Amino acid sequence: MQTRKPPPRLSRLLTFPVGLVPTATHSTTVCLALNRIFATALRDGELEFLEGRVVRIRVNDLRLRLCFTLERGRLRPADERRPHDLTIEGDTYDFLLLASRREDPDTLFFNRRLRLGGDTELGLYVKNFLDAYEPPERLQPLMGTLERASRLFERFA
Secondary structure, three states, rough: OOOOOOOOOOOHHHHHHHHHHHHHHHHHHHHHHHHHHHHHHHHOOOOOHHHHOEEEEEEEEHHEEEEEEEEEEEEEOOOOOOOOEEEEEEHHHHHHHHHHOOOOHHHHOOOOOOOOEOHHHHHHHHHHHHHHHHOOOHHHHHHHHHHHHHHHHHHHO
16 A cells, blocks of 8 residues: 655745735735736636635745735735635645646645635635636746746755
8 A cells, every 4th residue: 555645845944934924915915916917817807706705825834824805806915804705725835736737726625735714605716717717828937937846845845
């Protein structure tokens, strides 16, 4: 019987400084990036299901929390004290696998590598959006970088 090797995790020593930065700073930075990445989807209304809803993302091993919402067609940071509708949590490696499309959302959620909490219908909308999203050609360099980062993570974490 073959045992599965656990997924790579970051050392607490490396993640300590990330936890010192306020959630609002992380959320603002990520929202700026996501608004550019999902510009076409936002313009086409594909993310309207997030309007006024608060999503919290926790990257556990990185001690990173993000909170955001959709307002007037743009992703915006949300106050972390505001009640959240959906929480998605996992470790850095699993989010890298998802972002680089090396692993599909169903596999990561089914294997409980990424976990959803809160409004399961909203979570299903998010999962289906991510599953169907096709990054435009202009994002191929970013996708390549994410894939290389996930492979590097496997070697050194």
